[in-house]
Amino acid sequence: MAVSFLRHEVSDLCLAKPxxxxxxxxxxxxxxxxxxxxxxxxxLSVWDCNHHNNNALTGDQCRCVGKVCMxxxxxxxxxxxxxxxxxxxxxxxxSEIMTETAGTVMHVEPSCSLLKAIxxxxxxxxxxxxxxxxxxxLSSRRKQHPKPINSTTSTIHNSQEFCWLTQEDVVRFLLxxxxxxxxxxxxxxxxxxxxxTADILAINYHSPASSAAQLITQSLTxxxxxxxxxxxxxxIGEISPFTLSSCDESVAAAIATLSCGExxxxxxxxxxxxxxxxxxxxxxxxxxxxxxxxxxxxSTSISSSTMFSSSSSSxxxxxxxxxxxxxxxxxxxxxxxxxxxxxxxxxxAIVCHPKSSLVxxxxxxxxxxxxxxxxxxxxxxxLGIVTFSGMLKVFREHLETMG
Numbered sequence: 423m424a425v426s427f428l429r430h431e432v433s434d435l436c437l438a439k440p441x442x443x444x445x446x447x448x449x450x451x452x453x454x455x456x457x458x459x460x461x462x463x464x465x466l467s468v469w470d471c472n473h474h475n476n477n478a479l480t481g482d483q484c485r486c487v488g489k490v491c492m493x494x495x496x497x498x499x500x501x502x503x504x505x506x507x508x509x510x511x512x513x514x515x516x517s518e519i520m521t522e523t524a525g526t527v528m529h530v531e532p533s534c535s536l537l538k539a540i541x542x543x544x545x546x547x548x549x550x551x552x553x554x555x556x557x558x559x560l561s562s563r564r565k566q567h568p569k570p571i572n573s574t575t576s577t578i579h580n581s582q583e584f585c586w587l588t589q590e591d592v593v594r595f596l597l598x599x600x601x602x603x604x605x606x607x608x609x610x611x612x613x614x615x616x617x618x619t620a621d622i623l624a625i626n627y628h629s630p631a632s633s634a635a636q637l638i639t640q641s642l643t644x645x646x647x648x649x650x651x652x653x654x655x656x657x658i659g660e661i662s663p664f665t666l667s668s669c670d671e672s673v674a675a676a677i678a679t680l681s682c683g684e685x686x687x688x689x690x691x692x693x694x695x696x697x698x699x700x701x702x703x704x705x706x707x708x709x710x711x712x713x714x715x716x717x718x719x720x721s722t723s724i725s726s727s728t729m730f731s732s733s734s735s736s737x738x739x740x741x742x743x744x745x746x747x748x749x750x751x752x753x754x755x756x757x758x759x760x761x762x763x764x765x766x767x768x769x770x771a772i773v774c775h776p777k778s779s780l781v782x783x784x785x786x787x788x789x790x791x792x793x794x795x796x797x798x799x800x801x802x803x804x805l806g807i808v809t810f811s812g813m814l815k816v817f818r819e820h821l822e823t824m825g
Contacts, residue, residue, distance in 0.1 A: 427602050428824065432539050432587060433532035435595050436552050439585035441577035442467045445516055447487055451495060452512035454519070455671060458492050464667040465489045467527070467551070467586065468520055471579060484579045486527050486551045486586075492670070493663045494519040497639050499674035500632065505714040508674075526643075527551060527586075540592060540818050544811065548645060549586040556583075589645065589793055589810040596817055597784050606820050607781035611808050614780060614816055617797050619806040624649040627658050631677045631685040634661055638677075645793040645811075649771065649804055650682050657796060657804045659686045660771040664792055672721035675714050679705035694722075773798050776805065780816070783808055 444467040445454055457466055471484030498504060498519045504511035526548040530539065532555055539550055577583050600607050611617055623637045627650050637648045641663055648661040661682065666673065669689055676688045679702045688694045688702075699722050706715040773796045774783055783795050793810040 427599055428537065428821065430536040430595075431532065432530060432534045432536065432550060432552055433555060434536070435539075435587055435591050436532065436554065436585050439554070439587075439591075441554060441583040442486070442551070442586060443577055444469045444486070444579070445490065446471075447515075447517055449516045450512065451498065451514050451516055451519060454490050454516045455492075455495050455512065458490070458495065459670070464664070465491045465549075467549075467584075468516060469579060485529060486549075486584070488517075488520040488527055489549060490516055490520050491642070491663070491667050493638065493642050493666045495671055496666060496669065496674045496677065497635055497642075499671055500635055500677040502678075505674070505678055505711050507713045508671075508717045509713065536592075536595075537818070537821060539587065540814050540821075543589055543592065544815055544818065549588055551584050551586045554583045554585055589814065590788065590791070593784055593810050593813060594788055597781070597788065600781060600784075602824075603817065603820055606816070607784070608779050610777045610779055611774070611783060611797070612776040616780070616783075616808045616812045616816060617776060617806040618809065618812060621646075622649060622804065622807055623647070624651050624804065625661075625682050626650075627652055627681070627683040629682050631661075631680045631682050634682055634685075635677055637661075638663065638666070644809075646807060646809060647771075647792070647794065649796060649807075650686060651804055655803045657771055657773065657798055657802055658683070660796070661685060661689070662792070665689050670721060672718050675702050675706060675711075675718040678711075678714070679709075771796050774808070775800075780813065784813065 440463075443457070443461055443463065445457060447468050447470045449468075454466065466489065467486045468488040468490055469484065470487045499508055499511055526546060528542060528547045528549075529551045530542070532552055534550075534552075542550060596603070606614075621644070623641050623644070623646060625634045625637060625648055634648055638661060641648050641661075647663065649657055650659045650661060651657055666689060673689060676685055676694070676698070680688060680698065684698060684701070688698050702718065703715065703722075706718060772786060772790050772792055772794075774786065776797060776799075787793065787795050787810065795808050797805045797808060799805050
């Protein structure tokens with residue numbers, strides 16, 4: 423069984439993976455924002471090629487060069503210079519907001535081994551771009567009925583579709599074969615040395631959210647989160663890129679004006695409270711940020727109209743789909759109906775204790791769609807963090823012994 427596991431290739435992990443929606447590297451931030459609002463995925467791939475020219479670059483030249491998400495847009499718009507004129511900031515090329523993820527995306531062949539994929543991820547690669555293998559009959563049907571190419575995004579690059587693999591995909595695959603690694607999964611994270619106490623991104627509850635902007639960008643790069651703690655180091659919550667990805671661009675104004683504690687309440691899955699919307703509006707006026715104020719007022723008025731229309735829904739519909747109701751109440755849903763299908767969780771941090779087992783953390787992280795779990799002491803003080811990267815390192819070392 424162990425020997426057969428070592429023979430797995432990345433193509434084994436690509437089954438049923440959706441084709442990547444993409445942006446051209448020459449697209450503007452505004453186009454990226456538009457595409458993200460209608461996407462069911464948190465990230466869009468960015469490609470350096472021409473999707474609309476039949477004489478375009480060859481397959482070897484048409485490459486995925488990075489990725490963007492709503493967090494990139496939010497952090498970019500929350501910068502002081504861009505708050506003065508958000509409309510001008512949106513005209514910048516998308517490359518302006520994807521510099522932090524440069525070098526974290528790599529193309530690999532479907533035949534690439536699972537071990538090689540893990541090694542690449544341990545070297546810092548976050549997304550492995552893999553050609554989607556299809557049967558000839560399916561390819562023929564696609565030629566007869568080609569997919570319409572969206573004016574903003576595309577899934578086809580020189581007659582080829584691609585998907586990508588993440589650390590979550592690999593950890594999920596390992597979890598499905600967890601018996602191969604016995605007794606490793608039952609051991610505690612403390613015993614395995616998985617608790618990282620050095621690379622913790624944390625900020626005080628009362629600190630300005632603007633001071634957390636750089637940490638948010640850094641957490642996106644590290645695929646973790648920003649812990650929000652009190653003066654005694656007790657973990658209160660977090661500012662998670664995953665949660666921010668389900669928000670809209672108006673959160674940039676909230677980051678610029680609120681405290682970290684207020685920001686956690688603002689991005690909670692129930693939607694921003696009215697009193698916080700008023701605070702943001704007043705503070706934008708005080709700082710004479712007219713451009714940001716106009717943009718924010720427009721976004722929040724659209725959200726309000728969405729919430730009003732949702733309140734007219736029947737009680738029966740609300741009782742049937744309570745989660746959808748929560749989504750409609752939030753400003754996030756106003757961006758696109760596709761957001762009703764997304765998982766959006768609260769600002770409450772996902773935690774464990776030092777004696778928790780490795781397999782328990784794998785299940786916990788995958789269930790919450792995060793790449794990490796915070797580790798706390800009995801008094802709720804923050805001890806450290808366990809990441810998918812750390813887990814993969816432990817499994818990779820174990821696989822060495824299996825070989």
